[in-house]
Amino acid sequence: MSYRERRHTLAALSPSACARRLARSARGLVLCLGLLGAVAASAVVPGQVDFQGLLLDDTGQPVNGVVDLDLTLFDALSAGNAVWTESHAGVSVSDGIYAVTLGAMVTLTPEVLAGGFLYLEITVEGETLTPRRPLLAVPYAVRADTAERVESVAGVAPAFIAQVFAHFDHDGNGLANSDAIEGLADVDLDGRANFIDPDNDGDGMDDAAEVAAGTDPNQITPQVTGFSPTRFDEDAVSVVVTIQGTNFDQPGLDVVFGSATPTPFNVTPTSFDVSVGSFPPGDAAVTVSLGNGESSAASYPVARVLRAFVTSGTFNGLLGGTAGADAICATAAFNAGVSGSYFAWIADSFSNPQDRLPAFSALTFRTVDDVPFATEALEAGPARDEFGNAATQTFARTGGGSVNPATEDCEDWTSQAIVLNGTLGDIGAGSPDWQVSAPAGFPDVRCSRFHPLYCFEQ
Numbered sequence: 001m002s003y004r005e006r007r008h009t010l011a012a013l014s015p016s017a018c019a020r021r022l023a024r025s026a027r028g029l030v031l032c033l034g035l036l037g038a039v040a041a042s043a044v045v046p047g048q049v050d051f052q053g054l055l056l057d058d059t060g061q062p063v064n065g066v067v068d069l070d071l072t073l074f075d076a077l078s079a080g081n082a083v084w085t086e087s088h089a090g091v092s093v094s095d096g097i098y099a100v101t102l103g104a105m106v107t108l109t110p111e112v113l114a115g116g117f118l119y120l121e122i123t124v125e126g127e128t129l130t131p132r133r134p135l136l137a138v139p140y141a142v143r144a145d146t147a148e149r150v151e152s153v154a155g156v157a158p159a160f161i162a163q164v165f166a167h168f169d170h171d172g173n174g175l176a177n178s179d180a181i182e183g184l185a186d187v188d189l190d191g192r193a194n195f196i197d198p199d200n201d202g203d204g205m206d207d208a209a210e211v212a213a214g215t216d217p218n219q220i221t222p223q224v225t226g227f228s229p230t231r232f233d234e235d236a237v238s239v240v241v242t243i244q245g246t247n248f249d250q251p252g253l254d255v256v257f258g259s260a261t262p263t264p265f266n267v268t269p270t271s272f273d274v275s276v277g278s279f280p281p282g283d284a285a286v287t288v289s290l291g292n293g294e295s296s297a298a299s300y301p302v303a304r305v306l307r308a309f310v311t312s313g314t315f316n317g318l319l320g321g322t323a324g325a326d327a328i329c330a331t332a333a334f335n336a337g338v339s340g341s342y343f344a345w346i347a348d349s350f351s352n353p354q355d356r357l358p359a360f361s362a363l364t365f366r367t368v369d370d371v372p373f374a375t376e377a378l379e380a381g382p383a384r385d386e387f388g389n390a391a392t393q394t395f396a397r398t399g400g401g402s403v404n405p406a407t408e409d410c411e412d413w414t415s416q417a418i419v420l421n422g423t424l425g426d427i428g429a430g431s432p433d434w435q436v437s438a439p440a441g442f443p444d445v446r447c448s449r450f451h452p453l454y455c456f457e458q
Contacts, residue, residue: 072123
């Protein structure tokens, strides 16, 4: 006959609770340990544990008759080493229920149970049932015969308390209570031991998050959450930047900003100021650290400064495509003595000009005479030409600019036909009018009309 189990548990149950559990277990193997009475308080510990089970055959029916059992404790859930074993021959089974006493043949000594978590393996008539099941707290009360003074805490055996401490993650941070980070210490002196305190150091950061970030849950950690202003230009000589975050009012506050090491001032728990400037464009690495070795890293965008202008010359829709428009901008810059490489802010049916500017959000545009033009969203169009003179025209050819690949683009800027249109932007207007503003049917959108172009450095 083959034997099987559906449920197989080893638990600390009173005899009445065990009986109720067995009554509910219509299918499966249930192993119930009788409580050891006043084991913790007894002067003599018997080294035995009452054990009951429900044994089913391979069809799920309760077994009746007599079976031989081998019971073995291992130090691992699978494989591992056997630390105790005994055999029970001729065990009576009635309606699947049987009872034996662990330790009746081979005593369960404190030394057997002192090695850590143990797992019980049951063999019925030579057939080993799986999986093994952990030996839980009540059997460990056998070790109470080594306790000289403390017999219980509020009626709970010390061995049980030790098991709960060793194997239950009270604060949910994934660390064993016996881990050096946890234990009985109270780092932040809040009255809660580390193993039940989800924020050991009281820095407002969850221990689990600190472990995941690689910081020490027992040391106050700074956090950088933002900056004001949110960026500055590469040619800024001196800018006061406020670094925002938490836990800054600690000994040894230090900051590295790009290649600079500015001195923090106006320090509060949630912010401090530094004076910085003249950085190359890109993301400047910022690291804030404390004297305890904890640190937080972030990056600060330093914007590249580029030039933009409106051509002093005007052109119809026959530009020679976007490449011809780019050549017009390059020629205008060269003739005015403006350095840099320029392209036309103009869209055709295939592309839009913003695609030519990688890292667009880290750019600042100014006119050739250093008047701010726009940042990031290009909130206003340039009002200067390549010579620095005020633009005299009202509209510029854009094809819609970055709004789309164009739908009105004078046949991709290859036609000056009066019956075709090319989208215009309002020079000097705010976003989005500087790119697309002329109303439908407006005469000046015709490809035969002459308008300047927007030119941008790249």
